Amino acid sequence: MAMIKKAEEEAPAVYPIKCPYCFKSFAADEVHFRAPTPKHYAVDQRSGERVIREDSIIDRNLADYYRQFGRQAPRRFPIIAPKGGVSGDEYIGMAVGGDPVTYRDGVMYSVKTEFGDDTEKRLCPYCHNDLPKSAGYTKSYTIAFAGDTAVGKTVYITTLINRLQFLDDGFKSMLMPLTGAVSDKYETYYFTPMYREGLLPEHTHVNEVVEPLIYELRVGINKINGDNVADKTVTLTFYDVAGDGIKNADYVNTRARHLKYADAFLYMVDPMQTGAAQRLAALNANASADYILGRGDAVKILESFFTQDIDFKDKPTAIVLTKSDLLKSTETTQRYFSRDSIIYRQCEHKGWLDMEQVTQMNTEVHNFFGITAPLFRKNVDFMFNNVGYFAVSALGGPTETVKTEDNTERKKIAGGIPQEIRVEEPFLWILAQLGIVPDKPPEEPKQKQTGGGLFKRLFSR
Numbered sequence: 001m002a003m004i005k006k007a008e009e010e011a012p013a014v015y016p017i018k019c020p021y022c023f024k025s026f027a028a029d030e031v032h033f034r035a036p037t038p039k040h041y042a043v044d045q046r047s048g049e050r051v052i053r054e055d056s057i058i059d060r061n062l063a064d065y066y067r068q069f070g071r072q073a074p075r076r077f078p079i080i081a082p083k084g085g086v087s088g089d090e091y092i093g094m095a096v097g098g099d100p101v102t103y104r105d106g107v108m109y110s111v112k113t114e115f116g117d118d119t120e121k122r123l124c125p126y127c128h129n130d131l132p133k134s135a136g137y138t139k140s141y142t143i144a145f146a147g148d149t150a151v152g153k154t155v156y157i158t159t160l161i162n163r164l165q166f167l168d169d170g171f172k173s174m175l176m177p178l179t180g181a182v183s184d185k186y187e188t189y190y191f192t193p194m195y196r197e198g199l200l201p202e203h204t205h206v207n208e209v210v211e212p213l214i215y216e217l218r219v220g221i222n223k224i225n226g227d228n229v230a231d232k233t234v235t236l237t238f239y240d241v242a243g244d245g246i247k248n249a250d251y252v253n254t255r256a257r258h259l260k261y262a263d264a265f266l267y268m269v270d271p272m273q274t275g276a277a278q279r280l281a282a283l284n285a286n287a288s289a290d291y292i293l294g295r296g297d298a299v300k301i302l303e304s305f306f307t308q309d310i311d312f313k314d315k316p317t318a319i320v321l322t323k324s325d326l327l328k329s330t331e332t333t334q335r336y337f338s339r340d341s342i343i344y345r346q347c348e349h350k351g352w353l354d355m356e357q358v359t360q361m362n363t364e365v366h367n368f369f370g371i372t373a374p375l376f377r378k379n380v381d382f383m384f385n386n387v388g389y390f391a392v393s394a395l396g397g398p399t400e401t402v403k404t405e406d407n408t409e410r411k412k413i414a415g416g417i418p419q420e421i422r423v424e425e426p427f428l429w430i431l432a433q434l435g436i437v438p439d440k441p442p443e444e445p446k447q448k449q450t451g452g453g454l455f456k457r458l459f460s461r
């Protein structure tokens, strides 16, 4: 596992923005704004004069964005482009006189329209999707989850977000959804079915638009003079892709474009994609039920995915062996991991990533792939300069198929709710590689921080 020097950059006051939808990058003062009312000017068909209209507009940039996915964009309120350089009836001007543009902490924050309304709704100037509130204020990272269909990506993301909310107190961390919409989406589609009803997700479909779940993560929060001050505040963007799509260049170029722009990867591998499959299938009814005939083996998927012009070489990449609970069932003589292997134990990272556990984990899982998928391991070791091997179980135990009231079959978690094992570990490792969480204990009692500064401003916003 190569140790890459962490980026300990000086925090600039304002960060460039990378749109979480179209991935174009731009300066924080290049944003557009969405008006708070539909008022705009348009030429009246009959009189030929420019008149004020009060109906929503067709936003051409947004329409182009939706069209890539074969969808139609909803009508929206008009747009304000503070820097100009655009034309069309969907744009309205800014208030004349005074100062129509407001900055906060150096970031363009709100504008007053020519109709006298204020708006803080910032948009990507290219695709006109809403920008996260933190855009420009914090550094943002896109972390991509990849892997073939049914390896457990959706299940993993669901449990990961839950675990990250309850990280060990030592991290002094907080994970917060950026918007109500993100929070609702996670609750409705991810958390409630699995944690309240014990239901497993349906396959993620290739023709679904992959909408990001965007969170703000604060680490190292301390109360200083009554204010919460975080050492690090970052925006994390999660995308749940369809495994069926990632072998396909079209998919990667449209719905899953974030894969090309990701700062780090979690590449998920199911034990059933390795040489352990037959043995596991013979021993374990669930494993064979999950096994999908014709699904590629780990190495083929890896190659077809990462050869698609994705810049991955130096990006931290965690190879995550999912469903580790399945491996427990293997016979004594044919066991891949000893009964008391670290992979079956709960991980303990108390305020920093414990590299001893990570190294132990890395060795054991690396050995596993050496036995069950040597070509895969060899390719991974050649392809990535900063790679770690991990094993997780999102569910902690078997699944079962039950008949629901309307006589359809649904897959459920046999134990009721997920009993996650080591779910957060590969993710913490990625965060440590990106310089967001520490990977060693603090050397001495922390120096008293001087109040103020960027993070204080952010936190008290």
Ligand SMILES: Nc1nc2c(ncn2[C@@H]2O[C@H](COP(=O)(O)OP(=O)(O)OP(=O)(O)O)[C@@H](O)[C@H]2O)c(=O)[nH]1
Binding pocket: 147, 148, 149, 150, 151, 152, 153, 154, 155, 156, 200, 201, 202, 203, 204, 205, 241, 242, 243, 244, 286, 290, 322, 323, 324, 325, 326, 392, 393, 394, 395, 396, 397, 398, 399, 411
């Ligand atoms: N035993 C066990 N089974 C798991 C675990 N995680 C996932 N599974 C099984 O794997 C199935 C597929 O998981 P998903 O998360 O839907 O897989 P996916 O990678 O999102 O698949 P696509 O959406 O098709 O790309 C689940 O329905 C479970 O049956 C685990 O930790 N343990």
Ligand SMILES: [Mg+2]
Binding pocket: 153, 154, 155, 201, 202, 203, 204, 240, 241, 242, 243
């Ligand atoms: Mg899925």
Ligand SMILES: [Zn+2]
Binding pocket: 019, 020, 021, 022, 023, 024, 124, 125, 126, 127, 128, 129
């Ligand atoms: Zn955009």
